[in-house]
Amino acid sequence: MSKFVNLSRENPDCKVEGFLKRTKSEARRYPERKLVGDSLIIGFGPHAKRIYFPVSLKSSKSYGFRIVAAVDLEEKKKDIENYFTEKNISPIEIIYLNNDERCNAKLSKKIEARLNELVKNNKITGVIISTEPMAHVCYAKWALKNGLSVLMDKPISTEQNVANSPDAAEKLLKDYYSLKNLYISSKLKNKNLNFCLMAQRRFHPAFHKMKSLIREVFLATNCPVTSIQSFHSDGQWRMPNEIVTQDYHPYNQGYGKCSHSGYHTIDIVPWLLEGAQSKDKKPNNVDVFSNFVRPNDFLTQLNLGDYRKLFKDFDYHNTFTENQLRRKYKDFGEIDAFVSLAFKKNIDTLTLASINLVHNGFAQRNWVTTQGKDLYKGNGRVRHESYYIEQGPFQAISVISYQSQELNPETNDEIYDVGGEFHFDIHVFRNDKMFPVWKNYEKISIKDLGIRAMEDKSRGHQEDARREAILEFVSLIKSNKKKNATSDYLDHELATKLMYGIYKSASLRKNNKNSLVNLKI
Secondary structure, three states: OOOOOOOOHHHOOOOOOOEEOHHHHHHOOOOOOOEEEEEEEEEHHHHHHHHHHHHHHHHHOOEEEEEEEEEEEHHHHHHHHHHHHHHOOOOEEEEEOHHHHHOOOOOHOOOOOOOHHHHHHOOEEEEEEEEHHHHHHHHHHHHHHHOOOEEEEEOOOOOOOOOOOOOHHHHHHHHHHHHHHHHHHEEEEEEEOOOEEHHHHHOOOHHHHHHHHHHHHHHOOOOOEEEEEEEEEEEOOOOHHHHHHHHOOOOOOOOHHHHOOOOHHHHHHHHHHHHHOHHHHHHEEEEEEEEEOOOHHHHHHHHHHHHHHHHHOHHHOOOHHHHHHHHHOOOOOOOOEEEEEOOOOEEEEEEEEEEEEEEOOOOOOOOOOOOOOOOOOOOOOOOOOEEEEEOOOOEEEEEEEOOOOOOOOOOOOOOOOOOOOOOOEEEEEEEEOOOOOOOOOEEHHHHHHOOOOOOOHHHHHHHHHHHHHHHHHHHHHEEEEEEEOOHHHHHHHHHHHHHHHHHHHHHHOOOOOOOHHHHHH
8 A cells, every 4th residue: 555645735726737617507506615525536547637636726715625546557657647746636546456355246355344444544535436347347346345435437347258248248137236236225324325336427417408408398298309410430440459458448359339438328318318208108129130340340341451551651560460450359349339218108119219339439549659659639530419309290409519629728710600619509490480479499508508617628518517426426425415317327217128138139149049138128
């Protein structure tokens, strides 16, 4: 164990990416200095460095929220220490674990004892779990058993080889229900205990606006959402050898996009559908059918000969032949996933849905090596996201959020326009012949809905939503009043079932079996 001076107590005003502004609405929701939520973060990787720790650092004075300790692997020690050195800030207390102490199934008694000591010495009340998803469950179980509130990254869990094995997919449901039972029993002992998931679109003002538009038309017509098409692209172009070697948001463990950013869309689609549901218009089962693009498919789309034509230095950096890559890729996880859903009441379809998830989408990368490049939000990554929602003959909602280049904190021109960093437009079409009080067309921009708070490389409307999720978590920890969490663990049962169904369908298809999966909901 390495002990250091606590940063947020010693120097809360030092500069770090993710500077925070305090808004008037936040002042009402989160009274200044009344919240004290000393937290432990497990996993000090790119997400922690870019979001969790900057929010903690700049919230320590206004909200009393501090990350005072961390847990990570020994192999990450140099990288973490470099982070504190580059930011010119004092490190927090950190426990470094050896590789053989990784938590995938169960924490050892030795590690539990070290964590318990860390919690006791630092008077920790909350735990942020920001590890890779195969480690989520064991840390969540430890925290809940010890009466600690949890804010956990998505997804709830994933499993090695889940894209290839129906049995591995089944484990996702087992994980969910084991944690559900533990959470319910732990909450009976401690009514202030909370277990939240970092699903930031549930905190995003544009998604709340979309849901309210759906609800408004439903109340007037009793018409559910009849179809929804969703699309999300990370715009991450990974070189052939990186698919083998990269361990952050990997493919080499037998899972991929659906267990990375894809979970957000898997979660938000049924969340939006809830806006137009009632007892007689609520689905009780869903058909799931998946198609995956896997690394060997990707290698056919762009083979090594193509790379050599695109990059003169490709062979200098590439370490594998095409045959070697194909053997290694054999059981890797999905790069892209296109999923067809039919939400049904008994045998009748209420809503047709598509969830289309892409890692290999439009990007701004033109180099081979990742040396010195941020593999989380850098390396040419450009996000595209869209939704097209039909509510029968009454309403259509078209949502587009398209970036054209990597985030650049120095660029402020036209950031809300198509291609801009903050672009997010909602186009609403309504049947004003049927309801003259409605407008037949309205455009709503993200700049009309939210106040920017995050700055520098951590800025953006998704980052603002993440910050809101963190501050709500801290508020829940310290509140004596019963509050409903925006992203409570128990609200993620359907998304977990869908994720299970998506992987089960894809793995059945890979094994040449009937890949239509029906789930009771």
